Amino acid sequence: MINRNDPEIGKRVLQKLTGLADRAASELGRPPVLMEICGTHTVAISRSGIRSLLKESLVLKSGPGCPVCVTDQSDIDRIILLSRQPGVVIATFGDMLRVPGTNSSLEQERARQAKVEIFYSPLEAVDFAEKYPGEQVIFLGIGFETTTPAIALSIRQAEKQGLSNYSVFSVHKMVPPVMKVLLSDPELGVDGFILPGHVCTITGRKAFDFISAEYNKPAVIAGFEPVDVLEAACLLLKQIIDRQARTVNGYTRLVQEEGNQKAREIMDQIFSPADVYWRGFGLVEGSGLKISRDYEDFDASLRFPAEINPVSPQSNFGCACGDVLKGKINPGDCPLFAKRCTPLWPVGPCMVSSEGACAAYYQYELS
Template structure:
């Protein structure tokens, strides 16, 4: 398959691994920020190719995983409203809320629809004028333009029965908070390729400048990731941290102007609560006043008034997301917490670090 097979070429992989081995002169802990990177590394067994000094650590880039428990509980509680249809990406279906999950609510009769694109949720609202379709807007910059499109389309159709629970997060602010905390020692960052198609590689310039940490923007095939690791090791070797872009077939230095214009039209920046990281200033977006008819928080404010605070949970996903606990170090891993009976989102999201470790490392 074009653009896939070339990046899974065994001989090229071996060549890059040789170069990585020759560059790995000091221990390096490299954080793969994005959950899709975590999954790809596990699926292709990349860790077994790397020299012992080079460690991969999973970061906070699984959108489902970093969604705060209260936000998940709020979306589930919206299902109690009359004539409501909860629409979501499939990833969220089995993520446990404090009491229930979308999957369980569906079994008990709540209308839950899995959609593949936010525009499908708008179409659903058009087809069912007697229902109110609420879409769970989860995701980083990659997903946000599609949600913005959906809101704009709903506005142009003057739909009265479509809204979004917007819990989107922005990546650079979270990385700043994570690095500033000093909790986890990171030698370099593999920056998320898809997010960067929207925000541009220059968005990470502050990381080498302020923290002295090398960055490489990479894609999601084995060769992409290995080239990213090589770029970070080379920066470490040369003592010159910078942002290398090794995903040039998709990512540019500058942001995508059309996507950025769309985001600015529909969203305003705001503070956001992350699972494991707490409230990070300026790391989220909210729907702008002009479009607040499509904001589930405006349409169903009473749901938040009756929402109980999330009870304490033994889940340690927060530590996994900060890179301070490896999935297998969690006492729940593979015991109380499995993909069939997940305690936390990292075990059940298709980008979750625990799910990757459970599926591929045994």
């Protein structure tokens, strides 16, 4: 097996990629444009310097692959309302703490005595609920197909333990439906897509076949080492040069054609598809996962209804996260980037989340 961290291998693939990018550019009459739609890839690309190294020959855009960032402002505001309910403990992954809602954040609510606990796994939150039967523990279900099975399992576990004080506020989202929205945008201007390896371990390669079959765009599933990303870009450029469009599995170490059947089964049992709002994209049909009727006792949105109308992200003090997530602009094009908006004083979620494009560009690409 090759060592994917070997700098010599990286150098060789980079050289090959530059040659292919030049050939693709003469084919297209402009530099080719690729989009990584996964926040983990965004960070890997920024951290390794690939984007700036290749900027003369290849444009690498970031897309909607950070689940915290795409969570709609209305959902953030709902979460903040939930945190104010007496007897409630908000259980969450750490990234959510500093995400600004319209008027507050969980961090600010915590400073005002709201109970907010950080967990690394939803099963820890189930244990917490068992330990504190007097508290209503609400786990924030935020994530794509990668995260959803673990949260589904936590609901199953809470049911098994007979817990009536554990529920999930589900704003889970699925990647294929939002890809369809992206691909239908005539102004997108992307020649090929680097697909998220971890999402595809659950969905399988076939779930993304529509990109090539219906939209005639090349797509390659990639792992998360810099060499994986470079190799995926090579495979995309070859397709562009050969005028082909296929959805290729470049992460065969982990991704299979049909994905992880068991994980999909538990997701299907506990959740059902729903039309939900995405930051920047608005309502996307069938792109969310709400808790299914059989498990509605564990649905925090039914246990604690808190209705707020969706708010346009543009109203969030001039934050342009919506345009960043759609690949319309780069983080550096936002007038607030690195001025009024920094990781210390974030204006929007893309500067807060560890997978946010603005945070990644700020940390690794600010010259």
